[in-house]
Amino acid sequence: MQSSPVVRAVGVGLLGAVLQIVMVIAFAWPAARTAPRDVPLVAAGPGAAAVAQRLERERPGAFDVTTVRDEAAARAALTGRDAYGALVTGPSGVRVLVASGASPVVAQQLAQIAQGAPAHVEDLAPLPASDPRGAGFSALVLPLVMSGIGASVLFTFLLRSAAWRAAGVAVFAVAGGLGSIALAQGWLGVLPGSYAPVAACTVLAVAAVAGTITGLASLGRAGLGVGALTFLLLGNPLSGAASAPELLPAPWGAIGQWLPPGAAVTLLRSVAFFDGSGAGRPLAILAGWTVAGLLLLAAGAVRVGRRRVPVAERSPVLAV
Structure with missing residues (x-):
């Protein structure tokens, strides 16, 4: 039995209101409860x-x-x-x-x-003169997440095979990562350090976000929403980009470091300001998410293959 348009409209409106409330909590709560904790x-x-x-x-x-x-x-x-x-x-x-x-x-x-x-x-590790409060650096995280979500939507609807989606993620990560850091260092001046290692870290971060969401979507369109909401509502506000993981309410600061946005922030700080010190763990986390995205894409390809009916079963067999 189908629901009436009125019921559907009310339901969708209430669902949107719930999502709005969740977003307010996700972004405002960590900021409002920022304080040093151990x-x-x-x-x-x-x-x-x-x-x-x-x-x-x-x-x-x-x-x-x-x-x-x-x-x-x-x-x-x-x-x-x-x-x-x-x-x-x-x-x-x-x-x-x-x-x-x-x-x-x-x-x-x-x-x-x-x-x-x-x-x-x-x-001992001062911020660039062009970004004395670190606001520019902290603002880098959300565009990386949002662009990864947008690219994943394009890959899901415009590219049919898992191989081409993986290729799209690779091209997007390399072009986006290299271009973003060129802007961040050359024009905005919000990140110090050598261009090549900082850009390589950004390429990996972009691949982790876009690859995971695209991989989830390959298992079903709902994966787009799950991945996007996880990285946007959890990963971004819990990344510690505007403060530090230890300043966020426990245990959310620690959880945020296991998600790509938080790992990317820590990795970029380590490479840009500390010559790579402390980069091992976030590097491994981002690499793990990237590999997980590839495995999800492969699983999606297997799932699609199993749903296809073999040609021999679709065509009558001619007797010899």
Whole structure:
């Protein structure tokens, strides 16, 4: 029994309202609840233990401070992406080391701590002068996701075979990744580092998004919606691009790092600002999503093949 147009219209309208509410929650909730939660820091110098205790007393649960042997070890922890900041004590007082490339928000918070207890602030991974707040970098994530969704729709409806869809994903990832970083570095100036490795990371990120969604769609058109909503409503707001994974409500910040947008943000930061330190895990995650997309495309091809009726069964067999 078919429902009336009125019932369908009301149902579709309510479904759209639910989707809108979910999108508001997905994007606004992490931003509204952004706060430091066990953010890794290191402390060095004769008063390191006292500084760590004072910080825990003043901001309980905000920072996870580890004591290291000296300033060199503290600097290595920042440049190796093991910590977001360092507190170095000495005869002249406390010096705060930050890495804005890892998270401008955390760097700003540590600078505020330094202002509360007069200290010198040194940035070991500064942002480009053309993007001093990191807003341009954080804005890169959504276009990568949205363009991946759009391309997946085109591949699904315009390319019939899995092989041609895979080829389309490859061409899109290479052209889009190379072009995006050319704009980001050459025109906008929001990413430092050598062009080739940064662009290669972007190519992999684009392939992970577009390949996975296209692969899901090959198993059924509903896969387009599942993939798009997962990466858009979960992956983008939980990527930590505008803050850091440790600033998002637990466990969502950690979950976001397992999705392509979050892994892409961490990988780009590692390669652009830290010469590849900390790039291993996000690189493996993006490679895993890319391979998963190829496997889904292959599974979709097998599924289509099984649904086709063999020629021998469609045509009468002529007796010899």
